[in-house]
Amino acid sequence: MTIKSGYFRKHLAVDLTTGEAERRDLSEEFLQxxxxxxxFGAKIVWDNLVRRRFQVDPLGPENLLVIAPGPLTGxxxxxxxxxxxxxxxxxxxxxxDSSMGGTFGIELRQTGIDALSxxxxxxxxxxxxxxxxxxxxxxxxxxxxxxxxxxxGMIKNRLGTHQxxxxxxxxxxxxxxxxxxxxxxxxxxxxxxxxxAILGSKNIKAVVVRGNRDLPVxxxxxxxxxxxxxxxxMKGHKFFKLWQNEGLxxxxxxxxxxxxxxxxxxxxxTFARVGMIDGETMLQGYKIGDSACFACxxxxxxxxxxxxxxxxxxxxxxxxxxxxxxxxxNLGVDDFSVVLAANRLCDEYGIDTISTGNLIGAVIxxxxxxxxxxxxxxxxxxxxGHGDAVLELIRKIAHREGIGDVLADGSRRVVATWPEMEKxxxxxxxxxxSAYDSRAASSMALAYATSDIGAHHTRAWTIAREVEQGQQxxxxxxxxxVIYHQTLxxxxxxxxxxxLPWIELGLNERHYENFYRYVTGKKATLEELLALSNDVYNLxxxxxxxxxxxxxxxxxxxxxxxxxxxxxxxxxxxxxxDEFNKLLALYYAKRGWDENGVPPRELxxxxxxx
Amino acid sequence: xxxxxxxxxxxxxxxxxxxxxxxxxxxxxxxxxKSAIRVLVTYPQPVVRMPIVCSxxxxxxxxxxxxxxxLRRSDGVVHLDEKTCVACMKCVSACPFGxxxxxxxxxxxxxxxxxxxxxxxxxxxxxxxxxxxxxxxxGEAKRMNNVLSYTHMxxxxxxxxxxxxxxxxxxxxxxxx
Numbered sequence: 001m002t003i004k005s006g007y008f009r010k011h012l013a014v015d016l017t018t019g020e021a022e023r024r025d026l027s028e029e030f031l032q033x034x035x036x037x038x039x040f041g042a043k044i045v046w047d048n049l050v051r052r053r054f055q056v057d058p059l060g061p062e063n064l065l066v067i068a069p070g071p072l073t074g075x076x077x078x079x080x081x082x083x084x085x086x087x088x089x090x091x092x093x094x095x096x097d098s099s100m101g102g103t104f105g106i107e108l109r110q111t112g113i114d115a116l117s118x119x120x121x122x123x124x125x126x127x128x129x130x131x132x133x134x135x136x137x138x139x140x141x142x143x144x145x146x147x148x149x150x151x152x153g154m155i156k157n158r159l160g161t162h163q164x165x166x167x168x169x170x171x172x173x174x175x176x177x178x179x180x181x182x183x184x185x186x187x188x189x190x191x192x193x194x195x196x197a198i199l200g201s202k203n204i205k206a207v208v209v210r211g212n213r214d215l216p217v218x219x220x221x222x223x224x225x226x227x228x229x230x231x232x233x234m235k236g237h238k239f240f241k242l243w244q245n246e247g248l249x250x251x252x253x254x255x256x257x258x259x260x261x262x263x264x265x266x267x268x269x270t271f272a273r274v275g276m277i278d279g280e281t282m283l284q285g286y287k288i289g290d291s292a293c294f295a296c297x298x299x300x301x302x303x304x305x306x307x308x309x310x311x312x313x314x315x316x317x318x319x320x321x322x323x324x325x326x327x328x329x330n331l332g333v334d335d336f337s338v339v340l341a342a343n344r345l346c347d348e349y350g351i352d353t354i355s356t357g358n359l360i361g362a363v364i365x366x367x368x369x370x371x372x373x374x375x376x377x378x379x380x381x382x383x384x385g386h387g388d389a390v391l392e393l394i395r396k397i398a399h400r401e402g403i404g405d406v407l408a409d410g411s412r413r414v415v416a417t418w419p420e421m422e423k424x425x426x427x428x429x430x431x432x433x434s435a436y437d438s439r440a441a442s443s444m445a446l447a448y449a450t451s452d453i454g455a456h457h458t459r460a461w462t463i464a465r466e467v468e469q470g471q472q473x474x475x476x477x478x479x480x481x482v483i484y485h486q487t488l489x490x491x492x493x494x495x496x497x498x499x500l501p502w503i504e505l506g507l508n509e510r511h512y513e514n515f516y517r518y519v520t521g522k523k524a525t526l527e528e529l530l531a532l533s534n535d536v537y538n539l540x541x542x543x544x545x546x547x548x549x550x551x552x553x554x555x556x557x558x559x560x561x562x563x564x565x566x567x568x569x570x571x572x573x574x575x576x577x578d579e580f581n582k583l584l585a586l587y588y589a590k591r592g593w594d595e596n597g598v599p600p601r602e603l604x605x606x607x608x609x610x
Numbered sequence: 611x612x613x614x615x616x617x618x619x620x621x622x623x624x625x626x627x628x629x630x631x632x633x634x635x636x637x638x639x640x641x642x643x644k645s646a647i648r649v650l651v652t653y654p655q656p657v658v659r660m661p662i663v664c665s666x667x668x669x670x671x672x673x674x675x676x677x678x679x680x681l682r683r684s685d686g687v688v689h690l691d692e693k694t695c696v697a698c699m700k701c702v703s704a705c706p707f708g709x710x711x712x713x714x715x716x717x718x719x720x721x722x723x724x725x726x727x728x729x730x731x732x733x734x735x736x737x738x739x740x741x742x743x744x745x746x747x748x749g750e751a752k753r754m755n756n757v758l759s760y761t762h763m764x765x766x767x768x769x770x771x772x773x774x775x776x777x778x779x780x781x782x783x784x785x786x787x
Contacts, residue, residue, distance in 0.1 A: 076641050103626070110643065148653060162650075186653045212714060214639040217749050224634060233735065244737070289657060290737065292625035297736030299623035303657055315654050350626075 003031050004521030005218035006071040008177030010113045011044070013264035014128065015133060016202055017061055021135035026114060035494040035529070036070030039536045040115045044068075045095070046607055047412050048119070049088075054546050058090035058194075059176055059201040060122040067108065067167075067207065068115040070496020074215050074294060076227045076402065077515045078234060078507070079498035081105060081293035088547070089193035090201075090409050091178045091355070092430040095543045096193030099493050100167070101293035107165035110211025122203035126513055127155055130209045131233060138200055140198045140390040142362035143205040148183040148363075171202035176212035176409040179432070182207075183330050183347060187301075187317040189292065191352040194410075194567035206437035218521035226514045230507055237505045240298070240499045244290065246279035247300030248320035253278045253323065258467050259568030260437045260540070263332040264384055265361035265425055266559060269568035270595025271439055278334045286336060291317050298500060304510025306337040312437075316344040317334050317352070325435035326357025331364060332384025339531045341389055349398035354456075357409045358391050358432035362414065364423045369421040378402035429549065439560055440570040441466035443478035446583045447485065452540040458493075460485035461503065475579075476534055478567035479587045489531040538591075538599050538608055551597045554584060612686025615663060615729060615741045617723070621739035622659040624651045628740060635730045642723070644713050646722040647731050647740075656670035661730070661740060664688065664722035665739045674723075675704035686745075692718045 009031065011024045034043045048064040049056060057064050065087040072080045083105030089096025092224040108116065111130045118128065126139045134550045140158065144152050148170040156162050157465040166184060167337070173180035173196030180196030181189040190196075199207075217223055231322060234240055242250050252274060255261040259269035277280065282304060291301030306314040319339055327333065327342040346353045364382050378396075384388040396404025406417050411427035426433040431454020438444040440463065447460035457463075460482045467475065472483075488509060495516065501507040514524045541549075557574060564572045585595065632645035642648075647663035670688045672682035680694040681701060690701075697702050697717045702710045711720040722729075724742075732740045761779035769773055 049730065076627075076634065106642070110641070162652075182662060185651075212641075214641040214644075214715075216641045220634055220638060220640060223640075232735070287661070290623035291622070291659075292623035295627055296623075296625050297627065299625060299737065301623075317653070339636045481732060548640075576725075 001521050001524075005216040006107075007031050007114050007216060007518035008112045011040075011115045011117065012113045013117045013119075013136075013493075014447070015120045016122040016204065016216050018139060021111070021136060023290065033532060034536065035082040035491075035532060036073075036114065037068050037082065037099070037494045037496050038086060038490055039494040039532070040068040041066035041084050041097060042539050042543070043534050044096065044115065044117055045086055045088065045185065046539060047609065049302050049536055050608070056088050058088045058093060058413075059197060061119065061202070062566040063088050063198055063201070063312050064117050064119045065195065065198045065202070065369065065557065066115055066117045069105035069109050070494055071519050072515055073496030075217060075515075076110050076220075076223055076295065077497055078227060078230050079293065079296040079298065080496060081296060082493060082496045082498055083108065084493050085182060085188075085190040085195040087193075087195060087198050089195075089431075089453065090176065090197045091192075094193070094429060094453075094549055095439055096190040096453050097493070098190040098195050100182065100184060101296075101498060102188030103294045104165045104184040104209065105187070106215075106294050107209045107211050109215055110213050111209055112211065112213050114205075115479060118199075118202060118207075118232060120202065125203050125205055127206040128204055129159075130211070132211055132213070138147040146205075147171065148184070148350050149348060152231050155206055155208055159208070161210075162479060164208050166206050168206050168350070169196040169199050169204075170348055170398065172195055172349045172408075172517065173353035174205070174401050175398065175408065176200050177351050177397060177400070177409040179352040181350050181352050188538050189350075189352070191348070191354065192458075194352075196350050196384075199205050200293070217519050223515065223518035225520060230511050231503070234297060234501055234505050239505060241505065243298045243300055244498075245283060247298075248304050248322075249279035249282050249302060249324060251321035252324055252329075254460040255279075255436070256568075258440070258464070258566070259405070259570045260440045260463055260467065262325050262435050262437055263567075264332050264362075265330060265365040266433075266437055267365070267563070267566050267607060269353070269440065269565045269570050271334075272332035273498075274329060276334045277324060277328040277339055281336055281355065283574050286340065287340060288315075294499065296498065298505070298552045302502065304340050306340055309337050311337045314341050314344055316347065318342050318347070319343040321352035322435045323357070323422075326354050327390070330361045330435070331390055333387060333390065334385060335387055338387035338390065342394060344398060345391060345394045345413065350477070351394070351398055355410065355432040355435045356394060358426060359397075359411065359414065360390055362411075362421060363393065363403070363407070364420055365424050369416055369424070371424065374403065376403060376418070377609065384469065419591040423562075426455070426557045426559055428556065429453075429553050430445045431556070432457050436461070436463045437565065437570075438463065438556065439565050439573045439575055441470070442575050442579060442583060443470065443473075443482050445556050445560060445575045446478065446587060447482050448483070449556050449580075449584065450486070450587060452537065452544060458467065459489055461489070475583055475586055478581060482587065482591060483548045485531050486537060488571045490536060491529055494533060494536065539604055541593070541597075541599050542604055543606070545598045549597075551584070551595070554597055558579065565587075611747060613746060614666065614686070614729075614740045615724060616743050617661050617663065618741070619658060619660045619716060622649060622661055623651050623739075625736065627647075627734045627736065628661060631730040631734040633732045635725060636720070644710060644716060646718060646720050648711065650693050662707055662709050664705075666724070667724070672701035672705050672710060675686050675700045679749070682700045687724050688721070689723065690718065690721050695719070731741065773786040
């Protein structure tokens with residue numbers, strides 16, 4: 001069965017050092033096997049690593065950043081907006097990826113390519129411009145020090161059009177903050193694993209795209225009919241209106257109820273004043289509009305305005321749950337206007353809200369416990385709920401001032417600078433943990449520990465199911481669920497669609513085999529697609545193994561095993577180390593990896609170039 | 611009776627499904643750049659998501675600008691006769707709203723024809739930001755909102771146990787009896 005449509009079969013490889021842009025053909029086998037998005041990225045990154053004998057400095061010119069939408073990106077499929085950014089991560093030093101919604105990926109595809117890879121370094125600060133078939137690197141040194149939005153405005157003025165999609169980095173990326181994001185459409189970020197720092201290291205302030213081409217679809221009428229069934233299902237779901245109104249902010253209340261809301265640097269599982277920073281508060285006092293990614297009926301984005309008080313006039317798209325939890329309850333902040341101001345600052349500076357909130361939480365706890373002195377904090381004390389101090393720290397991180405310089409290098413440098421902080425910081429493989437407290441569910445701990453990019457929930461998010469239904473689950477059931485999530489969720493990133501219709505509204509995953517068939521003309525069952533996604537998981541694990549990851553890195557931070565949750569329904573809980581190790585051993589066995597977590601080396605050959 | 615395509619920008623989320631279905635319906639291709647409706651998004655100052663589509667004006671400036679008479683209004687729709695059209699794109703520039711579009715692949719300008727009476731964009735909009743309504747109904751929602759906000763502003767004074775109190779019109783009748 002061959003692929004009849006769905007791709008331009010082109011990979012644009014840009015070398016900034018030589019200034020060359022080469023349009024390479026993508027082979028039939030490549031398209032069939034890696035599907036798109038993260039799949040394309042992992043393979044292209046792997047090839048680069050092999051070529052360079054696995055000697056790649058994440059912030060060096062040799063690191064290759066792949067920006068790849070999927071075959072469904074920009075089509076009529078619900079929530080088809082996703083684009084993956086894949087590279088060796090400056091945060092972790094291993095495989096890293098992050099995806100972005102909005103409209104950037106659609107415009108990128110419409111230039112007539114399936115993937116863009118960027119390597120080398122530009123001689124001066126520039127933006128990369130893909131104008132339909134033409135590629136240019138445009139020097140624009142005056143972009144230095146500008147925020148994401150300022151830069152976007154300046155570039156649009158320079159080009160004399162607003163009809164371009166612009167993905168920018170802020171000051172954070174320019175300063176190589178190791179968790180800097182790439183930002184587009186105001187506040188759609190490829191937030192994690194520091195992809196923004198990579199663009200910064202390449203002297204690229206923005207990637208600007210303009211495309212007019214038709215997106216190839218094999219059977220557009222079939223795709224319409226199948227998608228319309230999915231849209232109708234979503235619209236009829238009892239939570240559809242809730243998602244339109246509150247978006248991800250509804251999770252604040254839910255996470256608090258089930259006791260997994262990160263509070264006071266994951267000390268507590270519930271936040272007493274959650275009602276001041278939840279979705280209802282947002283609706284009553286702040287929300288002024290909805291915001292959706294391309295082709296998404298759920299419109300989970302919120303546009304919020306601060307109407308009174310110190311931060312009056314701050315307008316931001318967001319926050320969503322992660323940002324609100326990490327910059328709100330995790331820091332003891334109970335003033336929603338502070339959360340909005342912090343969210344806006346992070347977007348403008350282009351730094352990840354999750355890592356930022358996580359690290360500031362660690363600083364507050366470290367200071368509280370006397371690990372950090374007032375000197376370490378540059379003489380500025382900080383405590384739970386101190387809005388001004390939080391905003392100041394965000395500024396210092398982005399500009400690498402004082403303690404901000406240490407924080408900007410992430411959890412590893414924090415622990416290297418103050419070894420005692422190891423008991424405070426929550427990170428796996430150097431990536432700071434996202435906003436779900438895994439002590440409530442051991443499957444979530446396993447998910448964080450075995451995620452190929454570090455402690456992020458994107459690969460597997462099993463916590464809600466285990467807390468609600470899984471108290472009696474066997475180890476096998478937990479491991480199976482984690483592996484199923486780690487296989488299905490990355491498939492969405494390969495296809496270029498958002499996973500929320502599935503995970504939040506229960507849209508049947510069988511739809512996606514049909515979507516894939518209508519777009520590409522190739523018949524494949526969900527199981528076949530999942531097998532391909534599993535292949536890519538093996539590939540990213542091989543990359544990580546080659547870069548030094550072993551079982552010793554698939555571990556959870558000190559706090560998860562040794563500091564019980566203080567409040568809420570899970571008070572007193574930790575993750576038992578023996579239980580965790582059993583889960584991990586079973587996980588390796590089920591994946592077919594050895595006891596050190598290394599996939600069979602002969603697999604490597606199967607990923608060599610066809 | 612002629613119906614109008616009403617746009618409610620306050621409800622628009624910017625998802626651009628309207629663009630997609632329009633292009634698929636008229637051209638059979640998945641390309642939002644080939645639609646007769648586009649969502650213009652501005653941020654952060656001002657924050658606007660504005661679907662821009664032909665208003666089927668009763669005084670069609672586009673038709674006045676057309677040198678060959680290819681644009682003509684009938685049954686509430688300004689039709690573009692593609693056979694007559696010489697693709698000079700004068701109408702695209704003339705439209706005061708910029709609601710006629712051009713694309714390099716399309717010979718003639720891309721202009722809304724209300725899909726023969728059942729616009730696909732209205733069907734696809736998940737936020738009801740686009741509605742097909744009779745001309746008489748235009749402004750109805752605004753009128754009702756206006757009345758409601760008036761009653762919220764308006765107060766009357768009354769005495770209760772020797773104390774002077776006020777109540778909003780809108781609150782009258784709400785208290786339990």
